[in-house]
């Protein structure tokens with residue numbers, strides 16, 4: 001549980017710096033010291049550093065409430081959301097680095113959008129509708145339990161923390177990653193999608209899909225939205241097995 005900061009703590013931040021626009025860009029770590037304030041989040045700390053010490057510091061925040069997914073960063077080696085990480089839960093020395101795997105924009109800012117777009121495009125993880133859209137038709141009902149399961153998967157904010165924590169995603173460029181497997185499972189379960197298990201099999205039952213997963217569950221431990229990723233992989237593995245049997 002988060003606690004209020006003890007008064008008077010002086011925090012040292014070691015922050016990764018890299019500006020690809022510079023004439024001779026040199027990645028390095030830079031130290032900043034600031035006074036901790038009560039309930040200080042990394043969002044507040046980084047803004048304090050940018051406003052009082054270095055206006056060139058790059059980092060991303062938008063919603064400040066774990067909704068937009070833009071503030072993922074490595075906090076003392078662990079992928080975390082900067083907006084919901086309190087300095088009170090961290091030691092005096094706080095080391096911040098950009099998330100690996102994603103394209104680096106500068107300092108702590110990465111482009112997760114390219115990775116998520118390519119992942120979605122390679123798996124066509126969106127509804128392939130059975131019927132043409134009719135704006136005048138009554139809304140179709142969906143089974144309550146299924147709707148709740150889809151809602152769980154839809155809670156993903158595409159922050160990239162699980163991908164940064166995933167050894168397989170770091171080494172295999174085309175691995176769909178935890179967020180990708182979650183997205184695939186979400187559309188596989190959707191009754192409005194026209195693709196059957198056999199169509200999906202070639203998308204997820206591969207080395208870039210669920211069989212590329214090492215199963216150590218760092219993604220499950222790290223996900224700030226606590227998505228049930230363990231259940232997602234179990235669902236995909238069961239589907240792979242039953243579909244392979246049917247195909248034989």
Ligand code: SF4
Pocket residue numbers: 162165166167168169177178212213214215216217218219220
């Ligand atoms: S369990 Fe699989 S998807 Fe999750 S971090 Fe490990 S290798 Fe990646």
Ligand code: SF4
Pocket residue numbers: 155156157158159160161162163178179182222223224225226227
């Ligand atoms: S599954 Fe969790 S950690 Fe991964 S992108 Fe979605 S919200 Fe972030």
Ligand code: FES
Pocket residue numbers: 060061062063064065066067068069070071072081082083084
């Ligand atoms: S700023 Fe939106 S999730 Fe952190």
